[in-house]
Amino acid sequence: MARTNAARPPTRPRGEAPGKRLPKAERREQLLETAEQIAREEGTEALTLGHLAERAGVSKPIAYEHFETRSGLLIALARQIDDRQVAALIEALKRTQKRLEDVARVVSAAYMHCCATVGPQWFAILAALKGDEQMDAVERELLDRYVTIYRDALAPCVQLSKRELHLRCVAIIGAAEALAAEMFRGRTDESAAAKALESLIVQWLSKGG
Structure with a gap:
């Protein structure tokens, strides 16, 4: 949603008095909560440090201190x-x-539910940071984390070497991303995408495949 020109009251944590100084970790959490609210209500194009400071009820230097850019x-x-x-x-x-079968069902449902609920925000952030080297590195890091989680969760259920299972989990995450893209295009729904991913995992990993 495009940012409007109407003035908005600053957003403060529930119960926080004006001028109250929060511990640094709590202030960062407040700022991120406010940032997510802005992204959801106004779109990522409205998410600047100045606007964040205004909505959070803090000075601009505080926002810059936490995030720099x-x-x-x-x-x-x-x-x-x-x-x-x-x-x-x-x-x-x-x-x-x-x-x-149980692990495949849980990871598949969780992935597609994540895409259905926060996917629009996530892809808007990626679009806003397209070409940013730091974000490219972060995206690779987060994908690697999912591969590791899948590998460790599936390892007790299959008869594959750690290396082979790792490679298959890389491919599984790629398939999950492709199915999520189909969901965003309106060509399938969350339930069908999760079922397809679950079936792929079971068929490919059963008995060492």
């Missing part, structure tokens, strides 16, 4: 969104039996 803010926001999704996936895996 607009790119730094967007990258921090991307990391926070991804960290939240990873935490939910890991928690779900803790409750999942170490059976290939």
Whole structure:
């Protein structure tokens, strides 16, 4: 949604009095929460450090102290969104039996649900940072993290070497991204995309394949 010209009241953490100084970690969390709200309501094009400071009810130097640049803010926001999704996936895996079918179902459903819920924000951030070398490195790092999570979750369920399983998980993440793209184009829905990814994982990894 395009940013409007209407004045908006500053956004403060619930219960925070004007002028209250928060510990640095809490202030950063407040700023990121406000940044995510701006991105959701107004679009990433509205997400500047000056506008963030205004919405959060702090001075511009505070926003610059935490993120330095607009790119730094967007990258921090991307990391926070991804960290939240990873935490939910890991928690779900803790409750999942170490059976290939069960693990495949959980990771597939989690991936597609993540894409359906925060995908638009995520891709808007990527578009805003297209060509940014630091964001390219961060994106590779986050993809590698998913590969590692999948590999470690699937390892007890398959008869493959660690290296072979790692390579197959790289390909699985690639397939997941392709299915997510189909979902964003309106050619499939979240449930069908998750089922397709689940089937691919089971068929490719069962009995060492």
